[in-house]
Structures are given as structure tokens and as C-alpha cells.
Amino acid sequence: MLLDALLLQLGYNASLVAIGATLLGASAGITGTFLFLRKRALVSDAISHATLPGVGVAFLIMVAFGGDGRNLIGLLIGSAVSAGIGLWCLNWLTRNTRLAEDAAIGAVLSVFFGFGVVILTVIQSLGVGRQAGLEGFLLGSTAGMLWNDALIIAAGGAATLLVILLMRRPMTLVAFDPEYASARGISVSQIDMLMMALVMAVTVVGLKVVGLILIVALLIIPPVTARFWTERSDLVVVFAGIAGALAAFIGAALSASAPNLPTGPIIVLVSFALFALSLLFAPNRGVLAAVMRHVRFQRQVHLRQGLLALAQGQVIYEPLTLRLLRRHGLLRADGVATETGVARAAKALRDEHRWALVRADQSLEATAALYDGLREIETVLTDDQIRDLDRRIGTPREVLA
Amino acid sequence: MTVVLARENGISPEQEADAARIANAPLTIRGLTVSYGDKPAVFSVDMTVEAGKMTAIVGPNGAGKSTMLKAALGIVPALSGRVNVFGAALETQRGRIAYVPQRASVDWDFPTRVIDVVMMGLYRELGLLKRITGAHRAAARTCLERVGMADFATRQIGQLSGGQQQRVFLARALAQGADLYVLDEPFAGVDAATEKAIISVLKQLREEGKTVVVVHHDLATVADYFDNVFLINTRKIAEGPVQTAFTAETLQAAYGGRLATAQVDQLGAAAALHTSQVGAT
Numbered sequence: 001m002l003l004d005a006l007l008l009q010l011g012y013n014a015s016l017v018a019i020g021a022t023l024l025g026a027s028a029g030i031t032g033t034f035l036f037l038r039k040r041a042l043v044s045d046a047i048s049h050a051t052l053p054g055v056g057v058a059f060l061i062m063v064a065f066g067g068d069g070r071n072l073i074g075l076l077i078g079s080a081v082s083a084g085i086g087l088w089c090l091n092w093l094t095r096n097t098r099l100a101e102d103a104a105i106g107a108v109l110s111v112f113f114g115f116g117v118v119i120l121t122v123i124q125s126l127g128v129g130r131q132a133g134l135e136g137f138l139l140g141s142t143a144g145m146l147w148n149d150a151l152i153i154a155a156g157g158a159a160t161l162l163v164i165l166l167m168r169r170p171m172t173l174v175a176f177d178p179e180y181a182s183a184r185g186i187s188v189s190q191i192d193m194l195m196m197a198l199v200m201a202v203t204v205v206g207l208k209v210v211g212l213i214l215i216v217a218l219l220i221i222p223p224v225t226a227r228f229w230t231e232r233s234d235l236v237v238v239f240a241g242i243a244g245a246l247a248a249f250i251g252a253a254l255s256a257s258a259p260n261l262p263t264g265p266i267i268v269l270v271s272f273a274l275f276a277l278s279l280l281f282a283p284n285r286g287v288l289a290a291v292m293r294h295v296r297f298q299r300q301v302h303l304r305q306g307l308l309a310l311a312q313g314q315v316i317y318e319p320l321t322l323r324l325l326r327r328h329g330l331l332r333a334d335g336v337a338t339e340t341g342v343a344r345a346a347k348a349l350r351d352e353h354r355w356a357l358v359r360a361d362q363s364l365e366a367t368a369a370l371y372d373g374l375r376e377i378e379t380v381l382t383d384d385q386i387r388d389l390d391r392r393i394g395t396p397r398e399v400l401a
Numbered sequence: 402m403t404v405v406l407a408r409e410n411g412i413s414p415e416q417e418a419d420a421a422r423i424a425n426a427p428l429t430i431r432g433l434t435v436s437y438g439d440k441p442a443v444f445s446v447d448m449t450v451e452a453g454k455m456t457a458i459v460g461p462n463g464a465g466k467s468t469m470l471k472a473a474l475g476i477v478p479a480l481s482g483r484v485n486v487f488g489a490a491l492e493t494q495r496g497r498i499a500y501v502p503q504r505a506s507v508d509w510d511f512p513t514r515v516i517d518v519v520m521m522g523l524y525r526e527l528g529l530l531k532r533i534t535g536a537h538r539a540a541a542r543t544c545l546e547r548v549g550m551a552d553f554a555t556r557q558i559g560q561l562s563g564g565q566q567q568r569v570f571l572a573r574a575l576a577q578g579a580d581l582y583v584l585d586e587p588f589a590g591v592d593a594a595t596e597k598a599i600i601s602v603l604k605q606l607r608e609e610g611k612t613v614v615v616v617h618h619d620l621a622t623v624a625d626y627f628d629n630v631f632l633i634n635t636r637k638i639a640e641g642p643v644q645t646a647f648t649a650e651t652l653q654a655a656y657g658g659r660l661a662t663a664q665v666d667q668l669g670a671a672a673a674l675h676t677s678q679v680g681a682t
Contacts, residue, residue: 037511166529173521177507180573182476183500183583184524185492231557233512362594366552369562 002257014256017142020150021248027157029222029244033237036223037175044219048203048212049109050086051079052116140211140264156205210264217268225275228282247271300374311345354389425488427581427612433482435472442468457617457627464634466616499579509559516554522576544572564595584615
């Protein structure tokens with residue numbers, strides 16, 4: 001069943017939802033990356049919640065003009081207008097009051113959402129138009145997705161991607177160093193506005209699929225996931241797009257393969273699963289890698305300290321150090337160094353002297369920066385350089401116990 | 402004709418040349434006031450930066466040194482004042498200015514490598530869509546070499562020491578190929594190697610005829626490093642060559658009780674000594 005869904009074999013609607021969701025996931029992930037890099041991720045939450053009153057008001061206006069109020073384009077325009085107003089309020093509050101952005105986000109988000117809920121409740125009590133399905137904007141509903149809906153998502157997604165492709169350099173510059181960007185004549189406030197407009201576009205076209213409460217997850221989780229895998233901003237953007245698309249596709253397929261599984265929330269959960277996997281298993285920034293790095297590091301430190309202590313004839317008390325030295329065959333059970341132990345200890349001490357010279361030498365700065373007390377000097381210097389260092393150290397001196 | 406008229410008005414050719422030099426100076430600030438809230442951080446300040454010289458902006462903490470420059474470059478809004486760059490409006494001269502912000506103003510865990518940061522200096526050249534080519538990378542690498550950071554090109558910026566980060570910022574400014582370099586506290590919290598590297602690059606720039614303006618906090622090195630000094634404490638205190646503007650009196654005026662009298666005398670003496678040495682050579 002799931003395999004059928006993944007291969008788009010579950011019928012017209014399921015395939016349409018999967019394709020639409022994938023496009024949305026990719027564009028949301030990519031757009032969200034710039035918000036994430038600009039450290040304004042939560043603004044997207046305010047934007048999405050601010051769409052709700054617009055949906056209600058647009059419905060009422062369309063009904064007043066004699067429609068049934070279900071025209072998706074009309075509802076989306078309404079949501080975009082009210083999100084725009086919300087955004088303007090947010091900007092005004094942060095710029096003209098002493099309110100910090102997080103507090104302003106909280107205020108705008110809750111007021112607009114509350115207002116939206118009131119309007120939807122009033123609409124229900126009025127009993128006009130074909131109001132069933134309006135609450136689908138809260139958590140998303142893909143059951144009745146039409147070809148046109150998918151087209152809107154595709155068009156919106158493509159438009160945002162095009163703008164991002166065009167503006168990626170100024171947006172990255174503003175995200176990294178707004179002062180510098182501003183000194184180069186880039187208007188930081190305009191770039192910020194552009195980012196917000198892009199987020200608004202993605203939010204509005206995504207309302208139907210995941211709903212306004214969960215769209216923030218599609219914008220934020222993919223870039224955070226991507227960040228675990230790379231140290232380059234351009235690759236974060238690409239990986240976030242891939243992670244978003246993957247989560248949306250798998251999520252849509254999962255929800256299609258079983259009855260009554262809501263699409264939006266499932267997509268968010270899959271997205272979270274990708275995040276959790278990255279958090280645990282990413283090669284450099286992952287938790288597991290960090291733990292392993294720490295353990296390995298600790299052992300290396302103990303071993304090195306043990307060797308240096310041996311070379312200088314000091315007594316070793318640390319149990320872990322003794323255990324490690326014995327395990328590596330450097331120390332006999334009775335605490336006397338083996339032949340290899342003596343040799344390795346002498347080498348360790350000599351390397352310390354070599355490093356000391358490297359670190360005192362201005363011309364070897366890049367190499368010196370690699371010093372951490374553990375790195376083998378042969379891995380950073382050529383044989384010639386080491387010979388040169390040894391000449392400067394002179395013949396090995398006898399170490400006094 | 403104008404010359405004749407000017408002479409009739411009692412203006413000497415020297416004065417006229419002076420006026421022209423001021424009019425086309427790399428940076429002229431007139432009546433600049435900047436305030437955070439209701440308290441002015443910089444009040445009605447005039448400044449004329451001399452072309453081809455190194456100028457230090459000096460003053461106590463919170464005296465508005467950085468704020469003045471940020472407002473002059475349009476990074477923070479000014480309440481009032483006019484700014485000209487090379488005798489023209491700031492916006493038309495953006496390409497000729499290279500700004501080096503304070504190191505602490507950015508997040509160094511940002512996902513980017515050293516070479517990418519320097520490449521940001523080529524922003525104008527690359528525009529929105531031009532692909533990055535080998536030539537661009539080579540240009541960025543040359544700038545890194547000038548600050549002694551070529552070996553670090555592919556490292557993540559978070560792995561650098563403070564001094565190295567500062568040098569990467571300077572390399573980015575070099576990549577712009579500007580005529581006016583404005584640096585905000587480049588020597589704050591950096592190692593001696595970095596300080597030497599930066600000052601030698603700045604002196605090279607001066608030899609190439611570029612103009613350098615530096616917000617500087619270390620009074621002891623002002624006379625060594627700079628030609629001109631601009632003393633500020635919310636208002637302008639003094640401006641001019643180090644010999645005349647960086648004296649015990651002007652320092653006292655700028656710092657008030659914040660410098661011990663002994664310190665002031667010492668610095669004034671150092672400046673005077675420096676002057677006599679310069680005079681002797």
C-alpha cells in the first residue's frame with residue numbers, strides 16, 4: 001500500500017496531493033533557509049497565523065457578492081492581505097516601540113489568530129455560503145484537492161524559487177552581515193521585506209495542504225535539518241529544499257496509504273524524523289559524532305599525557321591513563337614501560353619540543369593553529385620541515401628524572 | 402575668470418586649492434547628529450578626511466566613534482547632517498567605499514567558509530547572477546594572501562581565532578578594490594600578529610594612494626600608526642595631524658577624568674616625541 005503510494009499508484013487525487021506537497025515542501029524549505037539564516041524563523045509563525053482573518057473576511061465578501069465563498073484564489077488573496085497587515089503591524093511594533101521582536105510576534109500572532117477564529121465562528125452561525133471546509137485552513141485538508149489547487153502551488157513555488165535564485169546573493173549577505181550589506185548600498189529593510197514576502201507567498205499557497213498552524217514546520221525544520229550536513233550556506237539552501245521535498249512526498253504517500261491519516265501533520269512528523277536522524281547521525285554536527293569525538297579525544301589526551309609522564313619519569317595515578325597505556329602495550333602490569341612504551345614516550349616528548357618551535361614561528365601560523373596537543377606533527381609538516389626543526393632542537397638531551 | 406574674481410574677493414589661490422581639496426575629500430561630514438532615543442550619541446559633528454592619509458577616530462567608550470561612521474555610511478539613520486564622499490552624494494560613491502564592521506557584529510557560526518566571505522567583497526562585480534569563475538576565486542585568494550590567511554581559505558569561519566576573523570574581514574574589504582577604507586575597531590581583542598598584519602596592509606593601501614579611516618581605541622599606538630587623528634566625545638574635540646590634534650590638552654578635553662593626568666602627559670609626550678622624530682628624518 002505504502003509502496004503504491006510512493007510510486008504514485010494510488011489514484012488521481014493521491015498522486016496530485018503527493019506532487020503538490022513535494023513542490024510545496026521544496027519551496028518552503030528553500031525559502032525558510034533564508035529566514036533561519038537571518039535568525040528570524042519565528043516571524044513565519046506570526047505570518048501564518050495572521051492569514052486566518054483574511055480567509056474569513058474574503059469568504060464573507062465573496063458571499064456578499066453572491067458567490068458560495070469557496071473560490072480558492074479569492075480565499076488565498078484574502079489570507080495574503082491579512083498576513084501582509086500582520087507583517088506590517090509586526091514591523092511597526094519592533095521599529096517604533098521598545099518591544100523586542102519576539103514579544104511583538106507573540107502579540108501579533110495571538111491577536112490575529114483570535115480575530116480569525118471569531119470570524120470563522122460568526123460565519124458558522126450565519127449559515128451562509130458553502131462554509132464547510134473553511135476550518136481546513138487551520139490544519140490543512142487535501143481530500144478535495146483539485147488540479148487547480150496543485151497548479152496554484154506549482155506556480156507559487158516556481159515563482160518563489162525564481163525570486164530566490166535571482167536574489168540569493170543579497171539575501172545571504174544581509175543574513176550574514178547586515179551592517180556590511182548596508183554599507184555596500186543594499187537596503188537591509190527591503191531585503192527583509194522581500195524575505196517576508198516570499199515566506200508569505202509560500203505560506204499562502206501551502207495553507208490548503210498543511211494548514212496555517214503547521215506551515216511554520218515546513219519552513220523551519222528543513223533548514224535546521226540541512227544545517228547538520230554542511231558548513232556552506234548555498235548547500236544549506238539546496239539540502240533544505242531536498243529535505244522539505246522528501247518529507248512532503250513521503251508524508252503525503254504515508255497519509256494516502258492509510259485511511260484517515262491527516263496529510264499536513266504526517267508531513268511534519270516525517271520532516272521531524274529527518275531532523276531527528278540528522279541530529280543524531282550527521283557526520284560533524286550530529287550528537288553521536290560529538291559524543292564519539294569527545295570519547296576519542298579524552299582517550300587521546302590520556303594516552304598522550306601518559307606518554308609524556310613516562311618520558312619525564314613521573315608517576316601516573318589516573319586509572320584511565322594506566323588502563324589505556326596497558327591496553328596499547330606501552331606499560332607492563334607492574335607499571336614499568338615496555339620497549340615500545342619507552343620509544344613512543346620519547347617520541348611524544350620530542351614532538352612537544354617540535355611543536356613548541358612551530359608555535360613560536362610566525363611563518364608557520366596556519367600549522368600552529370592546528371596544534372591541540374594531540375595531532376601527529378608528521379601529518380602537518382613535511383619531512384624536510386621536521387628535519388629543520390630537529391636541527392634547531394639539537395641532539396636529544398638526557399631527561400633528568 | 403573665476404580665478405580673477407576670487408582674487409578680487411581677497412581669496413588667495415592657496416585658499417582656493419584648499420577649498421577644492423575639502424570639496425573633493427574622500428569623506429566630508431557636516432553637522433551630523435545621531436541619537437538613540439532622545440539622547441544624542443553624536444552631536445553636530447564636522448569631519449573632513451584627508452585623501453591618501455590614515456586617520457584614527459579616537460575617543461572614550463560610548464563617545465560615538467562607531468556611531469558617527471555608521472551614520473556617515475548610512476548604516477544607521479542620522480537625525481541631521483550632510484555627508485559627501487569624494488565630493489559627491491554617498492549613494493553614487495558606494496563602490497568606492499570598503500567598510501570593515503566590528504568582528505562581534507556577526508554570528509561566526511554562520512554556515513560559510515573563509516573564501517566565501519572574501520567573495521562577498523566581489524558582490525558588485527558578480528551582480529545577481531554572474532557565475533563565480535576561477536578568476537574570481539583567484540582574486541579572493543590574492544586578498545587572503547595579503548592578510549596572511551591563504552592557508553585558511555576552505556575553513557569554516559567559526560574555526561578561526563578572533564584575529565584571524567578580523568583579517569578575513571579585511572580581505573573581504575580588499576576584494577572590493579575601493580578607494581576609501583573604513584574600519585571599525587579592527588584592533589580590538591586581536592593578537593599581536595594580526596595587529597602587525599593589519600597595520601602593514603593599511604600602510605600598503607596608503608602607499609597605493611588609498612584613504613584609510615579607523616575607529617581606534619588604543620591611545621598608545623595612535624602616534625605610531627596614523628597621520629591624522631579625529632578626537633570625539635559626542636562632539637568633535639579636535640581634528641588634524643597627530644602632532645597638533647593629539648596633545649595632552651585635546652586628550653584631556655576628550656577623556657576628562659577618565660584618563661589619569663600622568664597618562665595624558667605620557668601620551669602627549671609620546672606624540673610630541675613622534676613629531677620631533679618625523680621632523681628629524
